[in-house]
Amino acid sequence: MVTRSLIACQTEPAPASWQQMLGSALTDVTELLAALGLDPADIPDLDPESNSFRLLVPRSFVALMQPGNPHDPLLRQVLPLRIEQAQVSGYINDPVNDAAAVYAPGLLRKYAGRVLLMTTTACALHCRYCFRRHLQPAALGISTRHHDNAIAQIAEDSSLTEVILSGGDPLLLDDAQLTTLLAQFNNIGHLRRVRIHTRMPTLIPTRITPQLCTLLAQSRLTPIIVIHVNHAQELGHDQATALQQLRAAGITLLNQSVLLRGVNDDSATLAQLSERLFDCGVLPYYLHQLDPVAGAAHFQISDVAALELLNQLRAQLPGYLVPRLVREIPGAAAKYPL
Ligand SMILES: *Cc1c(COP(=O)(O)O)cnc(C)c1O
Ligand code: SF4
Numbered sequence: 001m002v003t004r005s006l007i008a009c010q011t012e013p014a015p016a017s018w019q020q021m022l023g024s025a026l027t028d029v030t031e032l033l034a035a036l037g038l039d040p041a042d043i044p045d046l047d048p049e050s051n052s053f054r055l056l057v058p059r060s061f062v063a064l065m066q067p068g069n070p071h072d073p074l075l076r077q078v079l080p081l082r083i084e085q086a087q088v089s090g091y092i093n094d095p096v097n098d099a100a101a102v103y104a105p106g107l108l109r110k111y112a113g114r115v116l117l118m119t120t121t122a123c124a125l126h127c128r129y130c131f132r133r134h135l136q137p138a139a140l141g142i143s144t145r146h147h148d149n150a151i152a153q154i155a156e157d158s159s160l161t162e163v164i165l166s167g168g169d170p171l172l173l174d175d176a177q178l179t180t181l182l183a184q185f186n187n188i189g190h191l192r193r194v195r196i197h198t199r200m201p202t203l204i205p206t207r208i209t210p211q212l213c214t215l216l217a218q219s220r221l222t223p224i225i226v227i228h229v230n231h232a233q234e235l236g237h238d239q240a241t242a243l244q245q246l247r248a249a250g251i252t253l254l255n256q257s258v259l260l261r262g263v264n265d266d267s268a269t270l271a272q273l274s275e276r277l278f279d280c281g282v283l284p285y286y287l288h289q290l291d292p293v294a295g296a297a298h299f300q301i302s303d304v305a306a307l308e309l310l311n312q313l314r315a316q317l318p319g320y321l322v323p324r325l326v327r328e329i330p331g332a333a334a335k336y337p338l
Helices: 002-011 017-021 027-035 149-157 175-186 210-217 237-248 267-279 304-314
Strands: 103-105 107-111 114-118 163-165 193-198 222-228 251-259 283-288 324-327
Touching: 103 149, 107 149, 114 149, 149 175, 175 210, 210 222, 210 237, 237 251, 251 267, 267 283, 267 304, 304 324
Parallel strands: 114 163, 163 193, 193 222, 222 251, 251 283, 283 324
Antiparallel strands: 103 107, 107 114
16 A cells, blocks of 8 residues: 555646646647637637747636636637737827937836836737837847846936836746845945846746745845736636745735726726735735737727726725726836826
């Protein structure tokens, strides 16, 4: 009996590392639909090729989708549709004019006191509505070797108190790369906070390891993590556990969402999201009006409808669970409240 149970233990698969989860992410539309028990005919506007911005979705995210539901709010965030090819006036490739904010290669400065470092162009998931979906890394100076110039620029500008790691997704950097970056920031006396904008804690929760928590908690700078969740269904058990680990390490957790037609454009869905976030130790921060990026016009909600949703939300929730409804206006001094 002992021998048999030992064998059982040995054949039990080890949990996949986050790198393995990335490597096994789905890139094939037919395979994704099959995993959900859906037929391509269930989705009339499907674009199975999606050559310009291919499907990419980790299996841990697919596992949170409702099988058999072509309108699943998680599926809708990743599924390529032919309507993305439509030319809609006002929807352009760089809707937030990142190109005008390049401060050093891969470094953007739009707002007082903070800069945004584009650490990588890779993401663990391709969001169909992403404002950087047409990003040309070369235009913003992003390469694997740009960090040193960016760090030098940050060190020179004593008005900066906060550095934001963005991308792509900065938690696709491994711990050694993050350690190096954080050590460089620690040496810049005027920096007080380091903020990480990432979808990894919810897309691939195994990225959140005790080593990562220690690495962030030991920094001289106060760490903040801003996650990106659009629907309560994205916060399953493993996601909640990962977020609780970060909270236990003393890291402030905030969430930003994008208001998306067919995903989260009703007040009950948004209220559930805020409640579930708070249960996971996360405060709602921003609810973004969609940036008018080419290919995403079908996700847009009118400002009038967005403000109506916000009013409904205010009537249902305590003030601290109501996100700030904002839009990015190129050239403005801050994200602009609606
Ligand atoms: C959105 C953004 C920030 C962060 O703005 P906060 O209002 O501080 O969250 C900083 N830099 C750039 C370039 C941004 O686009
Ligand atoms: S995770 Fe962020 S940067 Fe990456 S595709 Fe989604 S919205 Fe774009």
